[in-house]
Amino acid sequence: MLISEIFYSLQGEGTLTGVPSVFVRASGCNLRCNWCDTPYASWNPEGTAMTVAQILAKIGEFPARHVVLTGGEPMIAKDIRVLAAEIRKLGHHITIETAATVLPEGIECDLASLSPKLLNSAPDARLGVTWRKKHEALRWQPAVARAWIDRGEYQFKFVVTQPGDVDELEGMLASLKREIPRDRVLLMPEGVTLEAIRARAGWLGELCKQRGYRYAHRLQIELYGNKRGT
Numbered sequence: 001m002l003i004s005e006i007f008y009s010l011q012g013e014g015t016l017t018g019v020p021s022v023f024v025r026a027s028g029c030n031l032r033c034n035w036c037d038t039p040y041a042s043w044n045p046e047g048t049a050m051t052v053a054q055i056l057a058k059i060g061e062f063p064a065r066h067v068v069l070t071g072g073e074p075m076i077a078k079d080i081r082v083l084a085a086e087i088r089k090l091g092h093h094i095t096i097e098t099a100a101t102v103l104p105e106g107i108e109c110d111l112a113s114l115s116p117k118l119l120n121s122a123p124d125a126r127l128g129v130t131w132r133k134k135h136e137a138l139r140w141q142p143a144v145a146r147a148w149i150d151r152g153e154y155q156f157k158f159v160v161t162q163p164g165d166v167d168e169l170e171g172m173l174a175s176l177k178r179e180i181p182r183d184r185v186l187l188m189p190e191g192v193t194l195e196a197i198r199a200r201a202g203w204l205g206e207l208c209k210q211r212g213y214r215y216a217h218r219l220q221i222e223l224y225g226n227k228r229g230t
Contacts, residue, residue, distance in 0.1 A: 001026060001049070001050055001051075001052070001055065001077050001078050001079055001080070001083065002026065002027040002028060002045065002047045002048070002049055002050075002077070002078075003024065003025065003026060003027060003047050003048055003049075003050045003055065004025040004026065004027040004038070004040055004041040004045070004046060004047040004071075004072065005023070005025045005047070005228060005229060006022065006023065006024050006025070006055065006058045006059070007022070007023050007025075007228075007229040007230070008020070008021075008022050008023075008062040008064060009021065009023060009220065009224075009229070009230050010219060010220070010223070011066070011068065011095075011219075012217075012218055012219035012220030012221070012222075012223075012230075013113075013157060013186075013188060013216055013217075013218055013219070013220075014095075014111075014113050014155055014157055014186060014216065015111070015155050015184075015186070015214075016066065016095065016111065017216075017217065017219050018219060019066050020063075020064045020066065021064050021066040021067065021068050021095070022059050022062045022064045022066070022067045022068070023067075023068045023070055024055060024059065024067065024068065024069050024070070024074075024083075025038070025041055025047075025070050025071060025072065026041070026047075026069070026070070026071045026072050026073075026074040026076075026077035026080065027040070027041045027045040027046060027047035027071070027072055028041070028042075028045045028071065028072050028073065028076055028077060029041065029042035029043075029045070029071055029072040029073040029076070030073050030076055030099075030101060030102075030134075030138060031073065031099055031101070031117060031121070031135050031138060031139055032123040032127055032131055032132075032135050033117055033121040033123070033135075033159075034120075034121060034122060034123050034124050035120070035121065035159065035161075035190050037192050037226060038071070038072065040228070041071050041072035042071070042072050042073075045072065052079055052082055052083050052086055055083060056083075056086055056087070056090070059087065059090075059092070060090075064092075065091070065092055065093055066092065066093045066095065067087050067092040067093065067094055067095070068094075068095045068096075068097060069083070069084065069094065069095070069096045069097065070096075070097040071097070071098075073098060073099055073101065073102070074096060074097065074098060075096070075098050075101075075102035075104075075107075076102060080107070081105070081106070081107050081108075084096070084107050084108040084109065085108050087108070088108040093110045093111070094108055094109050094110050094111070095109075095110065095111040095112075095113055096109045096111070096112055096113065097113045097115065098112065098113070098114060098115070098148075099114075099115050099116060099117055099139070100112075100114040100115070100116050100141060100144050100145045100148055101138050101139070101141050101144055102144065103144055103147050104147055104148055104151050109151075109152065110152075110153060111153050111154070111155065112148045112149075112151070112152065112153065112154040112155070113154075113155055113157055114145060114148055114149070114154055114155065114156050114157065115156075115157045115158065115159070116139065116140050116141075116145060116156070116158070116169075116172060117135075117139035117140065117159075118139075118158060118159065118160075118165050118168050118169060118172075119165075119168060120159070120160075120161040120162070120165055120190070121135070121139060121159070122135065122136065123135055140172060142172075142175050142176055145176055146176055146177075146178065149176070149178055149180070150178075154184065155184050155185075155186060156173070156180070156184060156185045156186065157186045157188055157216060158185070158186070158187055158188065159188055159189075159190045160187050160188065160189060160190060160200070160204055161189075161190045161200070163203060163204075163207060166187065166207050166211065166213075169185075169187075170211075173185065182211070182212035182213050182214075183212070183213075183214055184214075185213045185214065186213065186214045186215070186216035187204055187207070187208055187213050187214070187215060187216060188216035188217075188218065189201055189204050189218075191218075191221075192221065192226040193221070193225075193226065194221060194222065197217075197218060197221060201215075
């Protein structure tokens with residue numbers, strides 16, 4: 001597997017915010033979000049080829065019970081299901097952070113952190129037409145999202161740039177034809193600096209209050225800034 005980084009930190013996003021966790025960041029992604037905060041695992045994938053055994057050994061260097069499989073898009077990583085099965089044997093809690101474009105197909109997972117991409121993710125002219133069309137065609141896969149929420153514990157985490165994004169995501173959720181508790185839907189302001197996050201926090205927080213969603217802070221930006229290994 002091509003692994004961008006493995007590190008020990010605090011979970012910065014979602015319902016497990018603040019929980020000490022080992023992050024295994026697979027390199028490679030099938031989307032190209034314009035505001036991607038990990039381009040080294042998506043737009044320009046880089047990393048080290050590691051075996052499942054090597055990854056498990058690295059995880060074992062840290063005292064955390066929680067392991068987060070992230071990316072890029074971890075679900076396209078070679079042997080991701082083998083890796084998850086081996087992590088399960090070690091007794092870890094597994095979170096998978098995915099854009100929900102790839103079916104779970106029995107993967108071991110305690111919390112599916114689903115981040116479908118909104119229109120605001122569309123890549124700009126840095127990419128050719130082929131990639132822009134691919135991104136738009138793939139970014140929202142209702143059947144795949146339904147498969148994830150039907151398999152077990154989940155949360156939705158949406159990156160929001162403007163108030164209209166909330167109407168868009170509500171339409172997406174409605175199309176799933178599932179009863180989705182609003183406290184499982186987290187709205188996160190787009191931004192890789194505290195200034196950018198705070199510029200959107202006020203109105204987004206009010207929207208969360210009005211509509212019953214959870215506001216999602218980005219603890220890693222608060223504690224460490226936008227840097228790798230955090």
